[in-house]
Amino acid sequence: MTFTKILGATTALALVAGSAFADGHSAGPAIIYDLGGKFDKSFNESAFNGAQRWAEENGSEFAEFEITADAQREQAIRRFAEDGNNPIVMAGFSWATALGTAAVDYPDTKFVIIDMVVDAPNVRSVVFNEHEGSFLVGMMAAEASETDVVSFVGGMDIPLIRRFACGYAQGALAANPDATVIANMTGTTPSAWNDPVKGSELTLSQISQGSDVVFAAAGGTGIGVLQTAADEGILSIGVDANQNYLHPGQVLTSMMKRVDNAVYESFAAGDMVEPGFNVMGIGNGGVGYALDEFNAELVSAEMQEMVDAAAASITAGDLTVHDYMSDETCPVLEF
Amino acid sequence: MDAMPKWADVVLVPVVSLLLAAIISAIVFVAVGQNPWDALKLMAYGAVGTSDFLGYTLFYATNFIFTGLAVAVAFHASLFNIGGEGQVLLGGLGAAIVCLYVPLPHWSLALIAGATAAAIFGALWVVIPAYLQARRGSHIVITTIMFNFMASGLLIFFLSGPMKPIGEMQVATAVFPAATHLPSLHDVAQMFGSEMFGRSPVNISIFLALIACVGVWALIWHTRLGYEIRSFGKSESAAKYAGISAVNITMVALLISGGLAGLMAVNNTMGINSPQLVDNAAGGAGFIGIAVALMGRNHPVGIVIAALLFGALYQGGAELSAATSIPVQIVVVIQALVIMFTGALDEMVRAPIEKLFLRSQRAGE
Numbered sequence: 001m002t003f004t005k006i007l008g009a010t011t012a013l014a015l016v017a018g019s020a021f022a023d024g025h026s027a028g029p030a031i032i033y034d035l036g037g038k039f040d041k042s043f044n045e046s047a048f049n050g051a052q053r054w055a056e057e058n059g060s061e062f063a064e065f066e067i068t069a070d071a072q073r074e075q076a077i078r079r080f081a082e083d084g085n086n087p088i089v090m091a092g093f094s095w096a097t098a099l100g101t102a103a104v105d106y107p108d109t110k111f112v113i114i115d116m117v118v119d120a121p122n123v124r125s126v127v128f129n130e131h132e133g134s135f136l137v138g139m140m141a142a143e144a145s146e147t148d149v150v151s152f153v154g155g156m157d158i159p160l161i162r163r164f165a166c167g168y169a170q171g172a173l174a175a176n177p178d179a180t181v182i183a184n185m186t187g188t189t190p191s192a193w194n195d196p197v198k199g200s201e202l203t204l205s206q207i208s209q210g211s212d213v214v215f216a217a218a219g220g221t222g223i224g225v226l227q228t229a230a231d232e233g234i235l236s237i238g239v240d241a242n243q244n245y246l247h248p249g250q251v252l253t254s255m256m257k258r259v260d261n262a263v264y265e266s267f268a269a270g271d272m273v274e275p276g277f278n279v280m281g282i283g284n285g286g287v288g289y290a291l292d293e294f295n296a297e298l299v300s301a302e303m304q305e306m307v308d309a310a311a312a313s314i315t316a317g318d319l320t321v322h323d324y325m326s327d328e329t330c331p332v333l334e335f
Numbered sequence: 336m337d338a339m340p341k342w343a344d345v346v347l348v349p350v351v352s353l354l355l356a357a358i359i360s361a362i363v364f365v366a367v368g369q370n371p372w373d374a375l376k377l378m379a380y381g382a383v384g385t386s387d388f389l390g391y392t393l394f395y396a397t398n399f400i401f402t403g404l405a406v407a408v409a410f411h412a413s414l415f416n417i418g419g420e421g422q423v424l425l426g427g428l429g430a431a432i433v434c435l436y437v438p439l440p441h442w443s444l445a446l447i448a449g450a451t452a453a454a455i456f457g458a459l460w461v462v463i464p465a466y467l468q469a470r471r472g473s474h475i476v477i478t479t480i481m482f483n484f485m486a487s488g489l490l491i492f493f494l495s496g497p498m499k500p501i502g503e504m505q506v507a508t509a510v511f512p513a514a515t516h517l518p519s520l521h522d523v524a525q526m527f528g529s530e531m532f533g534r535s536p537v538n539i540s541i542f543l544a545l546i547a548c549v550g551v552w553a554l555i556w557h558t559r560l561g562y563e564i565r566s567f568g569k570s571e572s573a574a575k576y577a578g579i580s581a582v583n584i585t586m587v588a589l590l591i592s593g594g595l596a597g598l599m600a601v602n603n604t605m606g607i608n609s610p611q612l613v614d615n616a617a618g619g620a621g622f623i624g625i626a627v628a629l630m631g632r633n634h635p636v637g638i639v640i641a642a643l644l645f646g647a648l649y650q651g652g653a654e655l656s657a658a659t660s661i662p663v664q665i666v667v668v669i670q671a672l673v674i675m676f677t678g679a680l681d682e683m684v685r686a687p688i689e690k691l692f693l694r695s696q697r698a699g700e
Binding site for chain 1: 387391488491492495502504505506507510534535536593601604607608609610613614615616619653654656657658662663667
């Protein structure tokens with residue numbers, strides 16, 4: 001008796017609430033963050049910054065959602081699609097399965113997935129040429145190195161991170177054929193993204209092998225790498241966002257992966273987002289190296305000239321950086 | 336115990352606990368600048384407002400029924416199995432192995448084989464803690480919680496190594512073959528010409544959960560084993576005096592508990608729209624099961640009601656953070672408050688109510 005009463009009351013309440021919230025809801029673009037959370041100082045936060053920049057410039061609002069479990073992936077996509085949000089942007093390769101399942105049910109909604117390819121007529125897949133950006137910072141590393149030994153600390157050992165490492169090694173060897181490149185991965189499990197202590201240990205080990213420039217492509221682990229490099233007086237290279245400010249004068253540069261630009265452009269295009277495969281490389285501002293007041297003293301005019309020349313020839317197609325993910329091999333680095 | 340009538344124990348105490356949680360939640364909402372009444376309405380709408388939302392609520396409730404039953408069976412033997420989280424993960428591993436590597440021609444066979452494998456894997460994961468408790472007196476709380484970490488590590492090993500599809504970067508298995516996909520309730524509704532539950536993942540394993548409820552009820556109150564479990568739980572020394580083997584009962588109760596937790600994998604791994612095993616498949620359901628069992632007074636009927644409530648809370652909370660600017664962390668705080676008041680602080684509410692009844696009885700005499 002009591003229970004049916006409660007149920008009845010809940011349903012009545014729900015109906016009232018439903019009518020109250022159904023109207024007044026503006027359906028603009030939506031963004032869904034991956035499990036790392038919105039403020040991860042890296043990938044998700046970069047996506048958020050892009051969305052925020054669009055909102056500020058246009059005085060508009062966007063819907064957003066932070067999932068707390070994998071079970072919510074498909075739910076989040078469907079929820080925004082049914083609410084009329086368009087386009088719906090999601091950051092991270094883990095969205096592919098859920099999006100592949102859900103996208104077919106909403107042919108009029110445009111979806112954007114970053115870092116992974118989903119082949120559907122209403123999905124725009126944005127991937128970055130991380131190997132090209134890494135090539136540029138690899139050149140800078142080899143130029144800045146006095147020991148001719150440079151190193152790399154990756155997060156989880158997945159093809160995407162090997163792509164960073166392989167591009168970096170190619171860049172270093174292009175600038176200095178005698179350079180030695182040491183590459184280490186933090187681990188093979190997701191915890192490798194957030195293990196600054198291990199990152200610090202790997203850096204110390206690389207320093208003992210002679211490295212004096214270290215590139216971290218390791219999410220939260222990279223914070224430990226940059227810290228140890230600064231403590232030990234060697235140079236480091238940040239990743240994804242511009243991390244030069246973390247240790248002014250001690251971070252050589254950052255390999256910028258402009259997730260924010262990808263989100264911003266998708267939001268700006270609105271429901272006119274063009275589906276299909278989209279590559280963000282050096283040419284269209286997708287990847288690059290960071291230069292600001294924090295590293296101006298470290299980057300000589302000569303170094304900058306050389307890197308810009310390489311960037312130009314990559315854009316022009318005169319210089320090809322081998323992409324690890326194209327054939328899962330790297331000509332210059334053993335994993 | 337005799338101080339309170341049964342209705343007070345079963346209804347009044349949980350309701351008062353919920354009210355207290357609601358009051359504190361309201362304060363939290365006001366503190367972050369939200370209208371608590373609007374938030375409550377939105378949560379209720381998010382939980383049952385559309386048949387899709389209802390479907391998600393039932394999907395999460397199915398998870399919590401399994402873990403709630405798992406905790407309850409162990410509770411009847413006075414054992415505190417907080418390893419549900421790990422047992423769910425291992426259950427998922429069992430279900431995934433069966434679905435991926437055994438060519439099953441039809442979903443009904445997949446359901447039977449997957450459920451069996453999930454229950455066996457879940458039960459096996461509790462064998463060592465159960466043995467250590469029964470024979471060596473190592474506390475089950477400590478061992479099961481440590482086994483949660485090991486389960487998580489073991490699962491990640493499999494998902495980022497042997498079971499990972501080539502070229503994939505997500506820490507997950509491949510999607511299970513189409514023949515093993517369990518029908519969703521939407522598929523069932525469509526047979527009757529209804530579009531109920533939309534594309535929500537609630538699936539036929541909710542019936543498995545209800546069957547498990549009946550099974551647990553029959554086991555605990557209508558079999559000799561159930562009687563032995565309860566007597567052991569009430570008084571270990573009396574049970575021993577009556578010739579009940581402490582070792583056997585500890586082992587059996589915990590194995591059943593682990594098996595029930597493992598069964599949750601049928602719902603959250605095999606039953607979803609694109610079934611695959613992911614690295615955090617349990618998603619906290621093992622711990623929520625503790626609150627569900629406490630609130631449901633370890634009785635299947637109570638567990639179903641409590642699981643529905645927590646399912647609604649989980650789904651309504653997700654809708655709340657999606658539809659408003661309330662940060663997801665605040666929603667987690669609200670959910671935790673309800674768990675804390677109904678689960679951990681149960682005695683805090685119970686003792687004063689008991690006193691009140693005692694006093695009124697004395698006044699009546």
